Amino acid sequence: MQRCMRQLLTTRTAQLTRCLSTPAIVANMPPCDFVPAKYTGMSNEQMSKIRAENINPAYALLYKNPIYFQQGHMQYLYDTDGNRYLDLIAGIATVSVGHCHPKVNEVLKRQMDRLWHTSNIYYHPAIHEYAEKLVAKFPDPLKVVFFTNSGSEANDLGLFMARLYTGCMDTIVLRGAYHGASPTTMGMTALSSWYYNYPSATSIHKIRNADPYGGIWGGKACRDSLIQPDRDCSCQPGKCEASERYLEEVNDVLTFCSPENKMGLFAHESIQGNAGVMQFPKGYIKEAYAAVRAKGGVCLADEVQTGFGRTGEHFWGFQGNDAVPDIVSMAKGIGNGFPLAAVITTKEIASVMRRSRHFNTFGGNPLACTVGSAVLDVIEEEKLQENAQEVGSFILLELAKLRDEFEIVGDVRGKGLMLGLELVADKKTRKALPTEDFLNIVEDLKDMRILTGLGGHRNNVIRVKPPMCITKADGEYAVACFKKAFQNHLDRKASRV
Incomplete structure (x- = not known):
């Protein structure tokens, strides 16, 4: 008692x-x-x-x-x-410059009184002004943009273009990845909490995640961060053994799970978001790109959560991995909460979309492009x-x-x-x-x-x-x-x- x-x-x-x-x-x-x-x-x-x-x-x-x-x-x-x-969550990394930012609100209201919607079969200033401003943020040859409304749409389109361009369906994604919840992008997602019992992962290989904290390999010298995992490792300055070990699985898939001398797409988040802000070992993404490209594949960086300056050191997360992708998907912070997303790629890859008609009713509409342009301005003006x-x-x-x-x-x-x-x-x-x-x-x-x-x-x-x-x-x-x-x-x- x-x-x-x-x-x-x-x-x-x-x-x-x-x-x-x-x-x-x-x-x-x-x-x-x-x-x-x-x-x-x-x-x-x-x-x-x-x-x-x-x-x-x-x-x-x-x-x-x-x-x-x-x-x-x-x-x-x-x-x-x-x-x-x-x-501290900003609509899951979506509100980039602030809720109801006065400048973004002002330009949106002004555009609403001028033109809401036409269609991409016509010219209107907003899409062209924004496209020029957005692609200026990318290195060559990433200079062609397709506008969509969500990150799922953007990744779906990125996968579609990669498969058309390479002529190969095989795709590599990482366990822990979140690339969307549409019937197609769910196949690229590798988190069981987001996965339905539905056929969606055709020719998609979900490989071991290169996690320096929770994975098999990794430790105190592996991560591009001010704070390292509290875990011993045998890596030396300039040489990450954990990265090399995780890359073995990338090479195994390229050797055993795709057609000879052919590969489709390697897709990754620059830092995994839904997986819990998981960062890759140093050099891992760069070397994975090299291996995939050597077999004719292309690489997609999912910047839906990492883009638009959020990582601080760089404007795009892929820059922190010292690797330039062939396709970049973006959403969330691009519109500060307004429905807007985009895919940026090269002229060569973009050219596959001429094989048939492609249309997105609201992608690149005047309201969305006006907001996106204002967001870029605010990021720069307010540092x-x-x-x-x-x-x-x-x-x-x-x-x-x-x-x-x-x-x-x-x-x-x-x-x-x-x-x-x-x-x-x-x-x-x-x-x-x-x-x-x-x-x-x-x-x-x-x-x-x-x-x-x-x-x-x-x-x-x-x-x-x-x-x-x-x-x-x-x-x-x-x-x-x-x-x-x-x-x-x-x-x-x-x-x-």
Whole structure:
């Protein structure tokens, strides 16, 4: 009886401590002069009912107690009660320059009064102005653009062009990849949580992921990041043995699983997003490109999450891999939340689309192209790539201190404002933190007005991909909240003993 009473008292004390400390942390959120409009729309209860009865059940919610958002401003979101949240996930790396950025809003409103839609069978200025501006961001020979509406469409088109151009269906993707959820791109995706029992992976070879933290090979000298895995390896400066070992599987597929002297496509994310911000060993992508091209194949870099300056050091993620692809797909941050995506390739590969008619009704429409052009302007004018590098590096280094402090933080990784924290039950075995514990931590962060994402094939990675206008003060606040959430976890764990 005494033991039960002690456990109950400990539990209640921990709960009380959490209730008392959370408002104090929230009060320390960096100030913001923006005042959201008073919400007068549908009630939260009505929204919940419609969600349950009329909206596709695949739209899963992250939190036990959902949030009802009604307005956004730069790096912040506001719920229907006017509470402010620091958005560290940005619609899954989508809001690149800030929610409702004033310049982007202004040009969109102006274009709406001028021309919404015609068709690509006519000329209109917006698509040509934007195409010229966008391709200028790419090295030769990547100078031809196709506009679509989503990343799934972009990757679908990239795969289609690669197969037509090479005359070979065989495609290599990496386990852990997420390239879309359409019937075709699902075949390129290799995360079981996103995979339906549906025939979609014709001639697609899903090879071992080159993961320096969770894979068979890799360690302290393998990753292009300020923070390396806390794991020993035998790699030497300028020579990554882990990369060489993972490349053996690429060569095996080229040798045994494709026609003689022929290969179709090698597709990869420059940093895997849904897999939990997974970075490849140094040199891996560059050497994989060389091997694929030697057999007549082409290479596609999926920049849906890494593009437009998010990695800080470079404008495109593939530049961090020191390799120029043949095809690049992009979406999300390209339109700051507006439906817009694109595929950029060479004139030679693009020419295969003349073999028949190809059309995308809304791809490259005046509204989307006007928004895309404004996003490029804002990234440059407000030096958001540089901000991603500076603030992202600060946050990464501060989070690394939490890895040293807390046993549950197994790995901290990423570049710029594309970061991940892998939470584990044991650092030596790298066993994933139980899902309930992980979700409790994410819920604690939400209660402290911090919005994060979930990733990793074991659903144990906190993803940090905020709007690139985030400030150092925001970063300081976020790190303090992470520390408090991890401490709350330890208090709950102690109360169960």
